Amino acid sequence: MTAPSAHRGTLLVFVKSPVPGRVKTRLAGAIGSEAAALHYRLMGRTVVEMARSGPWRTVVHFTPSGAEETIRRWLGSHGLDFRPQHEGDLGARMHHALVDTFRDPGSTGPICLVGTDTPALGVTRIEEAFHRLEEGVEVVLGPSLDGGYYLVGLREPRPELFAEMRWSTPTVLDETLARARRLGIVPHLLPPLNDIDRVEDLPVGLLGSGEPRAREEGG
Secondary structure, eight states: OOOTTSOOSEEEEEEEOOOTTTSOHHHHHHHOHHHHHHHHHHHHHHHHHHHTTSSSEEEEEEESTTOHHHHHHHHOSTTOEEEEOOSSSHHHHHHHHHHHHHHOTTOOSOEEEEOSSOTTOOHHHHHHHHHHHHHTOSEEEEEBTTSSEEEEEESSOOGGGTTTOOTTSTTHHHHHHHHHHHTTOOOEEOOOBOOOOSGGGOOTTTSOSSOOOOOOTTO
16 A cells, blocks of 8 residues: 555646636526635535545646635645646646646656546545556546546646647547547546536535635644
8 A cells, every 4th residue: 555655646636716706607607606606615625635635746736826825725735735827728727737747856656637626526536547547557537427527647748638629518528538549548437427517516415505714734
């Protein structure tokens, strides 16, 4: 078993500053921007609390670039590194984050990247992703029920998987798989999960009505 202090890879978590009106806009259309932002804060805390508990280095990539203090107050800093996201569409930002991490001398092993829209994501699925990459699989994908993916894991940069993609459409996963096939890659697929984008996606009892406080430094 890998010791918790031994990083087996790097997990990148993409987050936005949880400003009402700028996050979960489709959800906000049904429940209002303040409630949608609260749900986003809760989901982000759920994913990051899970992420920081695993045997990997966890790096939060945030946007906008000047929001680091806000992000740290929201998520706490214990067990996390922080980096601003690059400019560009989602594909460009993901690709640059992955490339920067592969080049970072402080990073070892494969890299996985997740967002905060899938609070049901657990340590077991991330463990499986890293395990498959360590076995030699080149790409791991976690399919979302809306046709996208909640996790991508790589052993090396693959810009072809991210460039000029029509993001936030039901064809993202299929197009990614087609691109992988053209590269001669057979991705490993994790079990599918549901993204939380609409009010009907909210599982009863999964998200609480209150917001947890940020973890104290060193706690």
